[in-house]
Amino acid sequence: MGSRASSLLREEDIEEIKKETGFSHSQITRLYSRFHSLDKGENGALSREDFQRIPELAINPLGDRIINAFFPEGEDQVNFRGFMRTLAHFRPVEDNEKNKVLTPGEPLNSRINKLLFAFRLYDLDRDDKISREELLQVLRMMVGVNISDEQLGSIADRTIQEADTNGDMCISFNEFTKVLEKVDVEQKMSIRFLH
């Protein structure tokens, strides 16, 4: 029952998530309620079907890849911590945070981590390279049946040609970052969370 949602989340958990992700207390309780409402099986974890039940996500061409990003290697359940960790990538970067260090290492919503999220959308086999095949797959998801294989292939080839600097016919994370140098990643890969 959705009504008990907030009482299942303990204060210690909220504090830990706050430290890890940077979300505020009220944002975390709200997102917990959302998590709970998506969890039809009421077992404290979301499955891929739970995500696919959201119509707006089901009609998103990259819907399946986005859902995939929530699930760690080989698993098909994501708990609330994992859910928040993934969502944290989309927290906007606030100016005063650029100098603060919440946890050792990069905060989850830094530019690098946002780019890594986008990179992983392409790189399905997690070998840290976007191959021509992987690029084609994503392109195909986005265009559907409207563009022929040859045309799509030449688009992919062109893209790799322009990005590839070390000649291995794949796009590494560094090459990916270089290509997107001028893109305002912080803004494009952020969602405006309210208080």
Add this chain to the structure above:
Amino acid sequence: MLLGISFTLWVTLLLVFIIVPAIFGLSFGIRGLYMKTLLKVFKWATVRMERGAKEKNHLLYKPYSLNSIIAKEPTSLEDELKEIRRNGSSRELDGSASTTTGPSPSSSEFEMSDTFYFCRRGIESIVDDEVTKCFSAEELESWNLLTRSNYNFQHISTRLTVLWGFGVIIRYGFLLPLRLTLAITGISLLVVFTTIIGLLPNGRLKNFLSETVHLMCYRICVRALTAIITYHHSENKPKNGGICVANHTSPIDVIILASDGCYAMVGQIHGGLMGLIQRSMVKACPHIWFERLEVKDRHLVAKRLSDHVKDKSKLPILIFPEGTCINNTSVMMFKKGSFEIGSTVYPVAIKYDPRFGDAFWNSSKFGMVNYLLRMMSSWAIVCSVWYLPPMSRQEDEDAVQFANRVKAAIARQGGLVDLLWDGGLKRGKVKDAFKEEQQKIYSKILVGTQADRSRS
């Protein structure tokens, strides 16, 4: 002997305060008083809970559906992709790698950052989407002493618990048996009287008696739920030969509308008690009941409906075009069937006040009996009904546009959100056509300038 006296007393009270006024459509105003008292109590309860929360230094949980978690960017796919190409393309720097000689600032080659748009939209819909929240009960600002709508369990003080305990005793010990008695009385009277009336020959007397009996029994049922209804604009009440459409929240909608006017119902024939009621109702006046198989045949359905409306002596048809129960915060897609028939449409907006008891039937969670039990153990069902001015299909609109126009009017009056999504999404998957639309738009942006390029 004591038992006999108390029983007689009980029955007399019932008769005087409830059944007789129901027959004549009068009211003592008891329910209005009841409502005001309850509101005061709820307010007090919420204040206590806020105080309790403050003592423990917590924030009181506010339901997420009332205030959004995020502010969505309203940019469209095209705008965003054009912007990416204007600002972020690294191609202008690296002239040697580019193969295009055409106007490059707006050239729509594939950019790796194109995925960002879909990504962001996808995550936004995971955090907050329009549809899934329509299929679960609306959440309340203040607590109404029902366990089912409480989110701040840990903040309840002793006094509040005692009050809640009182509430339970009143609701289950007094209100529930009372309501059950009324419901049983109402339904039995309906079945018995309509069967009797069915024996009369067709004519004005039969119609008059049928209407009286239907109204009387529905009014008893209304009191069985302690439904406090306010009707607005009764001058627009549906007339014979028309179709009445309303937004659907629960099976109780039927009782609410039918206690104020006479309608011909449309529906599938059920078995059991429901079936018995349906069969006896149709003896007194013509309702439209379909066999299970007939429901699939759209032409048959349309034909029967249009035959009915053509006969001006028959009552207006009552239809819920959404096809399923929605949680009364929005109105979802209207199925076009009833709008193709070509008669006058009388829209009706029904808005429930969720503070006294949530009328929404979440059919994936609760069965009918469970639902009725919850209804009868709530404080009351409070709602407003607005009769909107009649509408007809214009020359230049088709059934779908007409349906959307009616839907917008109902949403506007009831203060509901007007959604284009199909109520069938409660159980079924969304059509791939929507995804294909997005893919088409994106493809056009990619390919559109491929055609411009003279060499490739």
